[in-house]
Amino acid sequence: MDRSTVILLPDKFRDPNYFEEIIDIKDDVLTGARTLDLSKIAFIEPYSMISLLLLGKLYLKNRGDRLKLINIPIPIHQYLDRMDFFGNGLFVTDEMLSEKMLYKRSAFSKSVIEITEIPNKERESIKVIREIIALFRKRSSNILKYRMTDNIIEYFVTVISELCQNIYEHSLDSGFLAMQTYSMGKENIVRLVISDSGIGIRKSFENTASVSYDSTADLIEKAITMPISSKREFGYGLCQVNSIVKMLNGILFIRSEDAYVTTLYHKKTQGSAVMFSKNELSRFSGTQVSITLSS
Amino acid sequence: MIINLTKISAEMKITVPDLITRQMGRAFFERIQDKMKAMHEDETLLLDFEKVSVVDSSFIDELIIKLIRLSKISPSPFFIKLKNISEAVEINIDLVFDSYSSYNKDKMAVITEGICRNHAYFIGHLDEKERDILDYLRINKTATADEIGKFMGTSARELHRALEELYSMRLIRKSIQSQYFPV
Numbered sequence: 001m002d003r004s005t006v007i008l009l010p011d012k013f014r015d016p017n018y019f020e021e022i023i024d025i026k027d028d029v030l031t032g033a034r035t036l037d038l039s040k041i042a043f044i045e046p047y048s049m050i051s052l053l054l055l056g057k058l059y060l061k062n063r064g065d066r067l068k069l070i071n072i073p074i075p076i077h078q079y080l081d082r083m084d085f086f087g088n089g090l091f092v093t094d095e096m097l098s099e100k101m102l103y104k105r106s107a108f109s110k111s112v113i114e115i116t117e118i119p120n121k122e123r124e125s126i127k128v129i130r131e132i133i134a135l136f137r138k139r140s141s142n143i144l145k146y147r148m149t150d151n152i153i154e155y156f157v158t159v160i161s162e163l164c165q166n167i168y169e170h171s172l173d174s175g176f177l178a179m180q181t182y183s184m185g186k187e188n189i190v191r192l193v194i195s196d197s198g199i200g201i202r203k204s205f206e207n208t209a210s211v212s213y214d215s216t217a218d219l220i221e222k223a224i225t226m227p228i229s230s231k232r233e234f235g236y237g238l239c240q241v242n243s244i245v246k247m248l249n250g251i252l253f254i255r256s257e258d259a260y261v262t263t264l265y266h267k268k269t270q271g272s273a274v275m276f277s278k279n280e281l282s283r284f285s286g287t288q289v290s291i292t293l294s295s
Numbered sequence: 296m297i298i299n300l301t302k303i304s305a306e307m308k309i310t311v312p313d314l315i316t317r318q319m320g321r322a323f324f325e326r327i328q329d330k331m332k333a334m335h336e337d338e339t340l341l342l343d344f345e346k347v348s349v350v351d352s353s354f355i356d357e358l359i360i361k362l363i364r365l366s367k368i369s370p371s372p373f374f375i376k377l378k379n380i381s382e383a384v385e386i387n388i389d390l391v392f393d394s395y396s397s398y399n400k401d402k403m404a405v406i407t408e409g410i411c412r413n414h415a416y417f418i419g420h421l422d423e424k425e426r427d428i429l430d431y432l433r434i435n436k437t438a439t440a441d442e443i444g445k446f447m448g449t450s451a452r453e454l455h456r457a458l459e460e461l462y463s464m465r466l467i468r469k470s471i472q473s474q475y476f477p478v
Contacts, residue, residue: 129316154349165353234394234395236356236391236394240391
């Protein structure tokens with residue numbers, strides 16, 4: 001094997017902020033790599049997993065070939081398999097797990113919604129959204145076992161519906177959803193991720209003269225606090241999502257192209273800022289959204 | 296006219312409890328508009344949310360907001376009342392109205408049959424005076440501006456603007472003799 005085509009990925013798959021370091025080496029992957037070495041990865045959560053999937057999708061789109069994954073640590077391989085990561089056919093690997101090493105899909109382990117593709121056509125997408133919501137309702141007592149409060153299932157139904165609709169309405173691409181509850185140390189985390197590699201928020205507002213902004217992060221902030229829309233007079237979706245995350249004292253993270261905005265409602269104290277943003281990040285196609293509840 | 300959303304769902308071969316997506320909202324609006332041809336002027340359209348757990352903001356935008364707008368500008372104006380709304384439905388409608396009002400500096404509210412989280416019979420943001428008027432009319436069924444003014448310790452003249460505003464929002468009824476009624 002030509003070692004120059006292998007990129008050793010650092011162990012930065014723990015949350016959206018860590019994953020920025022992977023995005024920083026994205027251009028090397030897209031232009032020079034054929035193979036990604038995952039041997040250093042000790043943990044991977046849904047946002048990083050879906051972002052890696054988007055990277056594979058971009059690679060396939062740009063290079064007409066699939067990225068190869070090697071040296072996948074067994075627990076990571078088991079997890080990726082359990083989440084149907086390989087089912088999308090965006091990566092190749094020679095490393096196979098035997099049947100007895102695969103995670104069983106028992107009712108107990110159903111604290112996840114496996115990676116599901118959201119098509120970019122309205123009719124197909126609506127069918128998929130309804131299926132995801134039906135599955136979420138079925139598994140919600142497991143997924144939300146640490147955070148079961150009044151109306152929380154209904155809040156997540158709303159959030160899933162709104163964010164998935166944004167994919168086919170605005171991104172001009174298909175996207176992915178995954179959801180999981182997991183523990184890190186003493187913290188129990190519920191994370192919902194809905195991401196695409198489409199045109200991004202800024203481009204979708206390109207022809208909307210009524211909305212002014214001075215950076216991508218500024219536009220994202222406006223989209224989550226005001227009912228602006230690139231397609232119609234008003235758009236309530238992201239405002240609704242933000243309000244729900246606020247009611248749940250959660251964390252909303254939205255990354256689009258070269259910027260992100262995050263709202264840390266779980267750390268809110270009187271008078272403190274909850275919204276943080278960053279511009280001029282490494283460019284990554286599309287819009288990635290993560291909603292996190294921790295307890 | 297009573298419109299049971301669960302029955303419309305069944306007609307469209309959609310299973311409740313979730314009424315979601317813009318496309319579904321549009322389809323409901325078209326069906327309801329078709330049924331509304333049988334309504335007469337100033338009739339109340341009672342939207343029954345029995346068995347509905349969630350409506351998302353896209354559905355609210357395509358159905359409820361469109362109906363509220365239509366109730367004011369239709370050649371045959373009408374009133375709207377919501378029935379059997381779950382807490383999540385109420386919260387989502389309230390959040391949409393809140394976004395709309397804060398962005399447009401324009402009020403949006405709708406009457407409900409049951410009591411809401413704001414301890415009143417409407418969803419939306421009304422000021423105290425408007426809220427008191429709605430309460431008074433709900434209990435007393437009919438009143439003149441003078442009668443409401445006496446109850447609130449203010450003159451009919453001072454109340455005039457609030458009453459007209461509520462009437463233009465289709466939240467109260469008015470007779471040609473300037474009697475006011477609840478929806």
